[in-house]
Amino acid sequence: xxxxxxxxxxxxxxxxxGESKCLRIKAPIRQNRQSVHFTMLLDTSGxxxxxxxxxxxxxxxxxxxxxxxxxxxxSLIEFHENxxxxxxxxxxxxxxxxxxxxxxxxxxxxxxxxxxxxxxxARECLLYQPDTSATSPYxxxxxxxxxxxxxxxxxxEPLEINRILSRVIQDSSGASFACIGYGVHHNSELxxxxxxxxxxxxNVVQNLEDVAxxxxxxxxxxxxxxxxxxxxxxxxKYTAKNLNTTFAVHFNEELNQTRIFLGDLQSENEVVxxxxxxxxxxxxxxxxxxxxxxxxxxxxxxxxxxxxDEKKLGLVNYFRLETAYFIDDVRQALISxxxxxxxxxxxxxxxxxxxxxxxxxxxxxxxxxxxxxxEMETAMxxxxxxxxxxxxEELIAMETSHVFSQHSAYLSLGRGVRSHFxxxxxxxxQLSRQASGVPQLQATFSNTLQRHISQDLTxxxxxxxVVGAVGAAGAAGSDTVDMSNVxxxxxxxxxxxxxxxxxxxxDARNEDADGTYDxxxxxxxxxxxxxxxxx
Numbered sequence: 001x002x003x004x005x006x007x008x009x010x011x012x013x014x015x016x017x018g019e020s021k022c023l024r025i026k027a028p029i030r031q032n033r034q035s036v037h038f039t040m041l042l043d044t045s046g047x048x049x050x051x052x053x054x055x056x057x058x059x060x061x062x063x064x065x066x067x068x069x070x071x072x073x074x075s076l077i078e079f080h081e082n083x084x085x086x087x088x089x090x091x092x093x094x095x096x097x098x099x100x101x102x103x104x105x106x107x108x109x110x111x112x113x114x115x116x117x118x119x120x121x122a123r124e125c126l127l128y129q130p131d132t133s134a135t136s137p138y139x140x141x142x143x144x145x146x147x148x149x150x151x152x153x154x155x156x157e158p159l160e161i162n163r164i165l166s167r168v169i170q171d172s173s174g175a176s177f178a179c180i181g182y183g184v185h186h187n188s189e190l191x192x193x194x195x196x197x198x199x200x201x202x203n204v205v206q207n208l209e210d211v212a213x214x215x216x217x218x219x220x221x222x223x224x225x226x227x228x229x230x231x232x233x234x235x236x237k238y239t240a241k242n243l244n245t246t247f248a249v250h251f252n253e254e255l256n257q258t259r260i261f262l263g264d265l266q267s268e269n270e271v272v273x274x275x276x277x278x279x280x281x282x283x284x285x286x287x288x289x290x291x292x293x294x295x296x297x298x299x300x301x302x303x304x305x306x307x308x309d310e311k312k313l314g315l316v317n318y319f320r321l322e323t324a325y326f327i328d329d330v331r332q333a334l335i336s337x338x339x340x341x342x343x344x345x346x347x348x349x350x351x352x353x354x355x356x357x358x359x360x361x362x363x364x365x366x367x368x369x370x371x372x373x374x375e376m377e378t379a380m381x382x383x384x385x386x387x388x389x390x391x392x393e394e395l396i397a398m399e400t401s402h403v404f405s406q407h408s409a410y411l412s413l414g415r416g417v418r419s420h421f422x423x424x425x426x427x428x429x430q431l432s433r434q435a436s437g438v439p440q441l442q443a444t445f446s447n448t449l450q451r452h453i454s455q456d457l458t459x460x461x462x463x464x465x466v467v468g469a470v471g472a473a474g475a476a477g478s479d480t481v482d483m484s485n486v487x488x489x490x491x492x493x494x495x496x497x498x499x500x501x502x503x504x505x506x507d508a509r510n511e512d513a514d515g516t517y518d519x520x521x522x523x524x525x526x527x528x529x530x531x532x533x534x535x
Contacts, residue, residue: 005226006297010022011306011310013315015274015318020275020276022272022317025284027227027268027270028226028267028290030224030226031290033223034224034289035138036140036142038075038142039122040061040074040146041077041079041083041121041145043113043148043182044080046109047109053148057146059212060215061104062104064216067219068092072139074100077122077125078107079114080114080153082114083114083121087100115145115147115151115161116151119161122143127171138292140228142176142200143175144180145177146179147186148186158190161190165177165197166197177197178202179195179201181402182205196409199261201217201221201416202406204403204405210420217417221446224268224447225267227265227295230284231262231284232259236256238276243275245260247273267449269445269446271414272317283296284299312360313363316365317365319354320411321412324407324412327407329343331400335397351373372411403419410445
């Protein structure tokens, strides 16, 4: 296999628990824009009409079209009792944009939530080979699932749904899978596990600004993706707990190898893992989208003198993971309504350790970790979290649990947008509002283009005064966004001159068979699906 522009290093450093290994994987900087196939799985069950959820999603979907070009494609799948493909791999030409917007505008909410059928439909969109191919030699596939509830139609067991997802990812090499939970009633455990298995991010949204920011972040990550299907191979058998990671971990018994699946690496970004000190070498492999070739590199432990900067990098990422795991402990305590005394004592120790490390290093990530600790302390306040009895208080507890789950995933995976608390939790909301004023806290792991698209798209909400509502049909495509002044120099403009569209074939709904998808055809109960080993 060819080498890549990915930078890797493995070195020992000291933590409060003893010596560990730090594995650093930094993506190469893209020299051009990546063509993308953006696939949206949209929950259109009846509850999506509540609190303008569907309207907010439709507004955001129509407006992100401004950042797509004729070299990009988009697929849209709605699901309620069944999944329906509204269009698949439609090129985002100026002529097609009005057709896409019209289809989006006509989407209505009704029925239950058959999540598994949407994943099967996504497989068809990913594997579809149209007569005309994109001008780009390779197209990056990204799937985004948005739902506000639990799966209550079709296959509903989380383990089976994840098996279907694993099969789809295996069949469509290179696709990443991001999950968005809308509100407090979605299944956060399932969304988080699906995002981990799919090499994507887990996000929680509450309003139009949240939806727009997350959509922009995901799209920006696809456009700037430098490498995909990145994985780490380690000799021997390890579990995710042994490896101190929340990335998907699979063991191949025949080869006696453990694989950590990272998924995508975006331009400018890096992944840092803290591994057991006994590991002296790993293999990093994947597909380089900059050079369009597969790569495989053996990374051995550095035997020379480790620099102070490397030691500080290892330590801040050690505390990043410690904080992520602590958030999960607090979340479980909130759910079970257990006493917080032991957690508070442990949190005091963690805060003191981070404050000392911050004094020595002043790494920007420490500000985020201290913010998380402050939020956990507030959530464990004995007055604010007395025995909850009313339904409203149960909803507050559920929201706090979901947001903390997202924060833990955000920290441990190093991707996505840090979610906000709502006015239902005023003390935490105040802290969240303070943090939202510091962009590096909300998008710590985002690159330049992801931040700029997010800022540009959310600024349009204020300008058009559509908070909580959807704009008129066609408004999203009536102008274009000139991003040339904010894109990195290596990336060209991502807009094109608008051409008056041709109004034809307005109904882009898929007509295959009865227009629905039976998820059991992909993962029937009698066919065991083994944990995926990404090739």
